[in-house]
Amino acid sequence: MEYHNKKGERLQGALYYPAGYEPGRQYPMIVYVYERLSAGVHNYVVPSERSAYNTSVFNAEGYFVLQPDIVFRPRDPGVSTVDCVVSAVQKVLESGMVDPKRVGLVGHSWGGYEASFIPTQTKIFAAAVAGAPLTNFLSFFGAIHWTPGMPETQHFETGQARMDVPYWVDMDAYVRNSPVMFIQQLNTPMLVYFGDKDGTVD
Secondary structure (H helix, E strand, C coil): CEEECCCCCEEEEEEECCCCCCCCCCEEEEEEECCCCHHHCCCCCCCCCCCCCCHHHHHHCCCEEEEECCCCECCEHHHHHHHHHHHHHHHHHCCCCEEEEEEEEEEECHHHHHHHHHHHCCCCCCEEEEECCCCCHHHHHCCEECCCCEECHHHHHCCCCCCCCCCCCCHHHHHHCCHHHHHHHCCCCEEEECCCCCCCCC
């Protein structure tokens, strides 16, 4: 599918139909987020009960699965994510195939960050699952990425978070993209889970 975010950027998303899809019927939908996932639309996902986010299993259980592409603006990973994901969901809802009251959100690691931030900014999701999420950009900046034995500063300044600078240079950006800073706005039921042997998000 193709859609545009509020910035007018042309984006794509992979939309997987539920098994036995019947035109005219409304289905629930799971939105799985990470970064750019549409390129995997032709990949076959082997059904497995050992895979927590298995598109084929979700489809077999009667769900649409949407994997929208996300493009990031510097120092605004959360804000950018909300723009892209909400725009993609709204595009699918326009089709009438999905029940707007039964749309769930799932993500893990960096996708877990996205899945924990998005529901603090919108109420379009019925529930969210955030696996091993980064929820506080300020405290996590000083943590250790145990697997390579590196400080998380790299992750934030030059890595996936795309913050460019440390928090003392642009405190506002770190605050406005941290899920925990908007916890009072969170009304969506959310499951947050993690493991104490995780070498990245402990």
